[in-house]
Amino acid sequence: MRHSHAIVNIITLYHKKVRTVNEKFVLRHVKRVSGEEIDIEIENGKIAGITSAGEGCGAHVVDGCGAYVSSGWIDMHVHAFPEFDPYGDEMDEIGVKLGVTTIVDAGSCGADRISELAAHREQAKTRVYAFLNISRIGLVRIDELSNLEWLDRELVKQSVQAHSDFIVGLKARISRSVVGASGIEPLRIARELSYDTGMPLMVHIGSGPPDIREVISLLQRNDVITHYLNGKKNNLFDAEGRPLQEFSDAIGRGIHLDVGHGTASFSFKVAEAAKQHGIGLHTISTDIYRGNRLNGPVFSMGNVLSKFLYLGYSLEETIAAVTTHAAAWLGKPELGRIQVGDRANLTLFTLDNKTVELIDSEGELRVTNQVIEAKGVIVDGEFIECEVRS
Incomplete structure (x- = not known):
């Protein structure tokens, strides 16, 4: 593909000629998702200028040859x-190497190990935030809410206070295999902790009990339902594919919907029902970790985004779900824009016309003729090549 070859030229030019993040260079002939072609001048790790294509100035010129650029x-x-297996991975392997400059860990760690997770980010080029698992043990085991003694309220409050620059919310995985006999009680505790800390909840939904209606009745504005397109029996749609009334009510009161594809939580059929009824897109996320990165069905953010193009969403809608929408929920709008004076925080990607099989978490295959592939990121002025995963 012409675009893919062009990005290889970017990588070669960057490493040969732009040796420090302080040198001014021009990212030339790239285009916004709207199709507008621009040049972006980068100096001292910041966006120094945005011009019409071909007009940017700098000591070095890096030709994007029409590749797309987004925040x-x-x-x-x-x-x-x-350290967690199977639900763990290296930050940069699922971040900058896949075109993602900011990741949010979704409750891997509770109070026992959140400080270790915070320390790991100091070694990563990817920007990292986290939801704190309300269970102190986190994902050291997968039934972390089955024993209420593992929910230590004081430790949650202390962790939030100690890592206020890092923790963006509280995570509660409310499905049968996680809560066991505890039922809905962990979510009630999570709601109280949300009040006490001022932190929103991210709630994992899956197989019941608890019944999904009981779960969503406890969620409020700015809380996140992740895995909302899962195909399990206890999902948010009725047998005819219509959204449950309780789900529609939750959307009306400002619940945030997050895809959280994962190994077992994304169904093409449910996603088609959601689109038919005008639900979403808020944020598209991967629920990626080592296993589903290497073996699928996730592979990469580009692969997941390509599924939403296949479903009929526009490029603008799809990319907004991993830029402006996500940045707005995080309360960090600067992460979702390309603006002079901001830190250089960019993803370069192509929209390639080729035939690729896409697979959902139910094992259903669909064939697409158009795929999004991340080619590189610029983080604080440094160009990092992406690893393509189909």
């Missing part, structure tokens, strides 16, 4: 604590 992609649901 850096944000993945609102990943598992980035490398």
